[in-house]
Amino acid sequence: MPVAFFFCVLAAAGQNMQISSYSELIEVREDTSFTRQINIFLKQTDIPVMYPIIYDSELEKVSGLTVSYKSGKRYKQEKSPVIAENVIDTDVVSSKKLKSIAIPPGTEAQICYAVSCPELMYFSNLQFFSYDNIDTLKYEVIVPNSFRMVHDIVCRDSLSYLVLDSIQSEQNMRWKIEVAPQKIQPDALTLLGIYKNMSVPLMRILVVPANYPKEGEQYLKDWYLGKLESTRGLSPEVKAKIDELTQGITDQRAIMDTLYNYIRSNFKYVAIEIGMGAFIPSDVNEVFTNKHGDCKDLSNLLSDALKYKGIKSTVAMASTHDNIADCNFPSIGSANHIICVAYIDDQMILLDPTDPLHVPGKSIQAIQGRSIFIFNPDGGFFYDTGIPPAADNLLNYEIDLTADSEHKAMNGVFNARYGGISGNFLKAVMLNQNEDKRRSIGEDYYEDVFGNQRISDLKIQPKGENGVEISGNLAVNGKILTDNQNLFLFVDFLPPLLENEPRDKLTPGTYLGNTLDKKVKLRIKLGDPVESFSPIEKTFTKDDISVTYSVSSLSESEVECKYEFQLGYILVNKENIARTNEILKYFKKLTNDPILLKLKN
Template sequence: MKKILSTLILLLFIFYDFKCYSQDIHLKSIKETIEIKEDSSFINNISILFKKSNKPRFYPIFYDTELEKVSDIKLFIKKRRRDKPIYIKKIYEEDAKLEYITSKKIKYVMIPADKEIKLSYSVSCKELMYFSSLPFFSYNQIDTLSYKIKVAKNFELAHNTIYKESIPYYKIDSTKTNTNSVWNIKVVPQKVEPDPFQFFGVYKNMRNPLMRIIVTPDSYKNRPTNYINDWYSEKVASKKGLNYQVKQKIDQLTINIEDPSEIINIIYNYVKNNFKYVAIEVGMGAFIPTHANAVYLNKEGDCKDLSNFLSEALRYKGIKSDIALAATFDHISDCDFPSLSSANHVIAVAYINGKVILLDPTDSIHREGTPVESLQDRKILIVNSNGGVFHTVKSFTPEENTILYQLELKEDNTNIKGTFYTSYNGISGNYLKRRIKGKKEEELRDFENTFYEEIFRNQSVSNLELLNVEKLEYKGDISISSKSFDDGENKYLFIDFLPRIIETENREILMEGINLANPFRKKVRAKVKINEPIKDFESKIYNYKEKGISLKVIIKYISELEIECNYDFILNHIYIDKENVGKANDILKLFKKIINEPIILKKQKS
């Protein structure tokens, strides 16, 4: 993924440096008129009005060479109520055929300086399903964004707008005639920061307004889910079926095994461990897989390829299986509306005794029978012979994802030394598992030591040992410097070495949009032996509780030579958003305040 992002950023630099292209162009208006034709093709006529600028600009037109045709590019000078055609000095064209994105081209149109300029062009497409969304956001400052959608009478348009509340102005109306229906939409779009992925319609980590659209034939009136299900089933049908070589391999893997659960486990792990994940594609290539036999032959593919192959392999062994469209945590929308813009991922599902078993062959540490980490609390559209069905992926509970720390410590002058043990249940250790997977022994040891030293706020960790790879259990020694002081009458103990609450984030303040991967409960139990007797004291208890988040800290007297410092943190959120960011940060500030204040221990008199 880093390689993909680096390539796209490089492409952006090409735009800036060689084409003098600036994303921050101020546009008076963009008008798009989309006409759905009776043969199920559509054409988009686009008109863009540029404000005056003292420099020429290049405006990019991105299009898919396999699906779209760009034509009738024209420039005009705006003269009051009249548009005067002008000669286009230059149109650059280049492939955007990167290693991971295919079939995209870019045309750059030079927009002259010192004049109010209008650019118009048309984009035609034969695949109606490709008309799946209207963005209500832009990199550029746009005063008015208008869409007119003309739908032939034998079709029906269904739509759903997400994050509508963030649009400064939004108006929509529709009319119906004997020949078509017409939808008029006018918005003041939200201005967003540039992201190279978005040039290709890959909306990652965005919470911006978007209208999801599906246009269905009359025969599917009020049944958009059935339409996208049947359309996708038809497209994928030619990519199914296994040859003798593949069947022979699957039989070898599952010889003498009859238990469906065990068969699923074997084939699932075979695909995850022996097939390479490659490619991010746009257009129809993002959804229509390569034939299952070719995926086996090449031992590689992306989510749709691997999921289709896995599903076919399971079907061959008599296990009912389908593939499903899905939206991962970083996609702009949930997959709760039947439009291709709702999904950015494909997984396989299997069924045992009526139970849906999720299978994501691109997630190397996922276990069948559990929720897929990136799809928790999200919907998937299972494509099947019954017209398709939406299915909600359950989330792990915090209790299922308990992280436990146990520390046995002893005061040694101003230092504290001892041992620690930690274990991760459920998927609470996935963050760590992904980072240790495939590392060589020496590299792994260095990483693990550094990781836990950061968790203990830069204290020294040694003799670290991984006790259980599957569950993730560690033990090790810890040496904590300069945390105990003595003034003769009192001892002052600082406990800011306690493991930080959120292991996946180093930052002190959480920002909106952070994905914490899973709900979790973190229990820390730290016993500290004191090197001289102390007086009994009343336990210090700190409680913080809000919806979906809580913290309890207890500092208590055990004996004249021992105290215990415990905390219990529960987070039942996967995302940090505007609803919970304040509560999360309040709890982090409270915890920091508690551990930064010294515990005052009164010494017993001799």
């Protein structure tokens, strides 16, 4: 996003305007278009403000814009209001425009305008939040009886006031909604309709023809597959390339892997957000020729290529963990991602050609534990992707250190083996980096992991299907103290339970990335013999999170400290927040307390 425009949008969102009333009248037309009549009353301010109107120039037309200022008890229309217009051309969207209406200080103003849109599916949500202080937010939605409106409300509990009524007549259903909107912090992306890492109230909407089932899934499926039809149909040149890639391969799984890896390796991710292009992919042959596209473009191309090779395939819409809501409602406003779905030997396989680390048949990290909506020609349906068990994401540390004779330092080696998707965060950072850069990134990372101890001679290599193995030298200083009778060993340099979450106390909404079974074993050869002692064992277990910690004597000059941490969820929420923070606090105390070792003789 150009810097100047970014600050322009952010400034428009962050003026903290005082609005006495904001109302919209939304009318659904029989021809599947809709109109919005917007009416805003602005309170008097001491400074000039710029009221923003952002719209999609490919899909929406703004008309009837009037600005009136209060004179006495009435509002008088301004003949020549100051209105600036900018084209929004960013890395995120390409068809948005911004109208900025100048409101002078010391004036109460009324702004009225209409927005028309020919694509009813674009009417997918109503915001119950605002950047500004709004006393009353009102929506009225008129739906002819040839349609019905399906809806649900995200984060409804966060609203202090909400009234939702409906009135049925012979011609239409009239919905009346009044709400005290939640005030949120300014954010340029949200102003553009992109809701990332937010938990705010929103009504999701789907207007369904009356001859469809009321749930809306089948209508959404028919609508989307109808749009896809015009983008599909591989050209002879594309088919020839696919045949070349799969020549001599007869196994369907091998064909799928070949095409999947070809698209992931040879196509650049480029977001296309122009009008309905935000939801509908480009022509598959155009995508193939240009060798770039976004999630919907690449998934649609992969699906069409798989179908050409006799593999049943379709696409599904999904919601990543940074989206405002799960994809559990039949509306394009519920999703921010598209993936490919293949069927081989009656097994459904999810494929994400924009994820360079994904292994077919395994969990797609960005949408694990989320619902997806599969556009199956036989019937669209929701599918829960599930969360892999902790055992699927094994992280194993082995650390061997030797203390010097003066008890000032410990030197040795460490080895870390990541299985499943437990190492994806690290692999993503190192992706497309040369060997020296990967080593530099890795050494910085593990110095943080080991509490700012020194790492050298780091080696990184793949391990198994999707694993990675890290090894290197480790130098630890200042962790052994003595009073000539005892050794005081501090192990607070052990890898923390959650390596990429530096906070000691988490908040609801924190995304942890993956479930985890983490095993850490530290062996230390001491410079002096110590008396044997009974093993020290500590355990903390609560539902789907646990840690076991132990310290034992291997010999008179070697001790072992180890722990196993199991995490069965990927998102911190109000149900698990208490036990999550409790175990983090418990483990920190364990590792901060010194291990007392009595010197022999």
